[in-house]
Amino acid sequence: MIEVEVKVRALPDTLEKIISLGAIFAGTENHRDLYFNSPWRDFRKSDEALRIRIKEEGARLTYKGPKLDQETKTRKELTARIDSPEEMAEVLGALGFVLSAEVRKRRTKYALGDVTFALDEVEELGSFIEVEISGQADFEEQRRRVLSLLEKLGPGESIRSSYLELLEEKARKESAIANDYPP
Amino acid sequence: MIEVEVKVRALPDTLEKIISLGAIFAGTENHRDLYFNSPWRDFRKSDEALRIRIKEEGARLTYKGPKLDQETKTRKELTARIDSPEEMAEVLGALGFVLSAEVRKRRTKYALGDVTFALDEVEELGSFIEVEISGQADFEEQRRRVLSLLEKLGPGESIRSSYLELLEEKARKESAIANDYPP
Numbered sequence: 001m002i003e004v005e006v007k008v009r010a011l012p013d014t015l016e017k018i019i020s021l022g023a024i025f026a027g028t029e030n031h032r033d034l035y036f037n038s039p040w041r042d043f044r045k046s047d048e049a050l051r052i053r054i055k056e057e058g059a060r061l062t063y064k065g066p067k068l069d070q071e072t073k074t075r076k077e078l079t080a081r082i083d084s085p086e087e088m089a090e091v092l093g094a095l096g097f098v099l100s101a102e103v104r105k106r107r108t109k110y111a112l113g114d115v116t117f118a119l120d121e122v123e124e125l126g127s128f129i130e131v132e133i134s135g136q137a138d139f140e141e142q143r144r145r146v147l148s149l150l151e152k153l154g155p156g157e158s159i160r161s162s163y164l165e166l167l168e169e170k171a172r173k174e175s176a177i178a179n180d181y182p183p
Numbered sequence: 184m185i186e187v188e189v190k191v192r193a194l195p196d197t198l199e200k201i202i203s204l205g206a207i208f209a210g211t212e213n214h215r216d217l218y219f220n221s222p223w224r225d226f227r228k229s230d231e232a233l234r235i236r237i238k239e240e241g242a243r244l245t246y247k248g249p250k251l252d253q254e255t256k257t258r259k260e261l262t263a264r265i266d267s268p269e270e271m272a273e274v275l276g277a278l279g280f281v282l283s284a285e286v287r288k289r290r291t292k293y294a295l296g297d298v299t300f301a302l303d304e305v306e307e308l309g310s311f312i313e314v315e316i317s318g319q320a321d322f323e324e325q326r327r328r329v330l331s332l333l334e335k336l337g338p339g340e341s342i343r344s345s346y347l348e349l350l351e352e353k354a355r356k357e358s359a360i361a362n363d364y365p366p
Contacts, residue, residue: 040223040279050278063277078277080270087263094246094261095233096223 003134004142005073008156010119010127017153018117023110029055031105034089035164036097049162050097052085059085072143073160103163115149122163129153186317187325188256191339193302193310200336201300206293212238214288217272218347219280232345233280235268242268255326256343286346298332305346307353312336
């Protein structure tokens, strides 16, 4: 499946704008995401991701391939439901994969036809909106629709970094500041 | 979990002997096992295995570490239940793992306390008996018990090769014979 997706920082009026487009509240979820890296190819460099997502309805193992274009976060995504995230984490560990980060967030979803708006409140990062169309339809057409919806939400610039990458960037900056001002 | 396990060729009187030990019929299962190899370390050389087992009650992803002794098939085993073997096979493929073989068998199980006797009828290989104790108890003690039960079953020699390895060996021999006698 190809998932066409863009992300922007949420502004104070973003939710209002989503609702004024006609989108309907579609539930909230708490996500605990465990990211693994590979010892054979660094997923930060290859732009891949291997993740166990734990939410109320169950857990999934997801592989994300490299991004397919320059404007959106579109990528190949493969996912498998799993019964026990702990068991799967153990198997991944035995195969050599290394737990590299954990991302926690609260996601509130709004649906507009085949489009999902997700308001994500991410621990340590703040609030974001993801606009997503999933399906088998024409990729270019979906990409245009997602970017046009994004424009209607305001001036925010599309963020192609994942929450994982944003957290890593934040940690790097904080560590640089700490090194600039030793106690 | 440590799984202490030995395997022998089943003889015509093996089942009779198992029942005379007091073991009770505990069900039959059909196994379809998909084995994957790693492009980074050859599991045939490292004595590891990565397997998706599909049976009637559901599917599991299992990692097996190298064997821990010279007489049994004892090894570290980690397993995770999965909802869809097809989805998991796709994720493994995207991560670089390669489907290397498929093993199909019919397993009839007999229980004697914490011991399981499995009569395996393996496609292309024939019939085998596996004697297994699973649990947290003392490894050496379990090993002695398994080997002593094996002795009671008859003169068969313990086979430490997996069905996967036996199938690979058979394929190598057949290919060697074919090369010796060209048409």
